[in-house]
Amino acid sequence: DTAVSQTPKYLVTQMGNDKSIKCEQNLGHDTMYWYKQDSKKFLKIMFSYNNKELIINETVPNRFSPKSPDKAHLNLHINSLELGDSAVYFCASSQVGANYGYTFGSGTRLTVV
Amino acid sequence: AQRVTQPEKLLSVFKGAPVELKCNYSYSGSPELFWYVQYSRQRLQLLLRHISRESIKGFTADLNKGETSFHLKKPFAQEEDSAMYYCALSFDRGSTLGRLYFGRGTQLTVWP
Numbered sequence: 281d282t283a284v285s286q287t288p289k290y291l292v293t294q295m296g297n298d299k300s301i302k303c304e305q306n307l308g309h310d311t312m313y314w315y316k317q318d319s320k321k322f323l324k325i326m327f328s329y330n331n332k333e334l335i336i337n338e339t340v341p342n343r344f345s346p347k348s349p350d351k352a353h354l355n356l357h358i359n360s361l362e363l364g365d366s367a368v369y370f371c372a373s374s375q376v377g378a379n380y381g382y383t384f385g386s387g388t389r390l391t392v393v
Numbered sequence: 394a395q396r397v398t399q400p401e402k403l404l405s406v407f408k409g410a411p412v413e414l415k416c417n418y419s420y421s422g423s424p425e426l427f428w429y430v431q432y433s434r435q436r437l438q439l440l441l442r443h444i445s446r447e448s449i450k451g452f453t454a455d456l457n458k459g460e461t462s463f464h465l466k467k468p469f470a471q472e473e474d475s476a477m478y479y480c481a482l483s484f485d486r487g488s489t490l491g492r493l494y495f496g497r498g499t500q501l502t503v504w505p
Contacts, residue, residue: 320497321431321477321497321498321500322497322498323437323479323495323498325492325493328492336492370436370437372437374493380439380442381427381429381439381442381481381483381493382437382439382493383439384436384437384438385436386435386436387436
């Protein structure tokens with residue numbers, strides 16, 4: 281069973297559209313994250329939720345809105361997509377305090393044309 | 394502030410040669426340090442945690458608090474080791490508990 285699963289794996293869309301990426305974890309972890317990996321492979325945290333509560337919100341345009349219906353899910357909705365949003369978006373989960381590190385999803389490659 | 398520094402963006406070695414991927418961190422407390430590996434177009438996978446002191450796929454890493462380093466080493470590189478390697482740090486207290494700070498990554502290429 282996949283521990284952290286993201287859908288879709290690939291997403292190609294036009295500028296100005298609104299799209300969502302879904303993430304689910306079955307590890308029982310209490311914290312989930314969204315990371316953006318740019319074309320230079322730099323990983324930048326975007327958001328973090330702990331038990332459905334937003335705890336990290338980095339400098340991200342407010343076109344990006346995370347939603348956590350329960351602690352096993354963290355979705356990312358993006359409004360008015362721009363060319364610069366093209367990247368690979370990784371979801372991850374962890375158990376705070378356990379220091380086992382993160383378990384990552386396989387990533388969603390978003391291409392805005 | 395840059396908390397994790399990986400000074401080499403690219404590193405190339407020949408198969409069978411030793412390899413060392415450098416990682417330095419800035420934190421005065423007791424950090425937890427990790428190495429993650431990302432093979433081409435795949436997810437990031439945890440390679441090592443410093444607290445477990447284990448060797449995975451022949452890789453080891455020692456935390457040197459005096460030099461604030463956590464370099465990743467392997468005595469004999471293999472072609473399948475070619476990947477992107479990220480060093481990451483987690484604090485042990487406070488509001489950032491559990492958050493991982495990643496370095497910019499080092500792309501390792503092992504030539505045949």
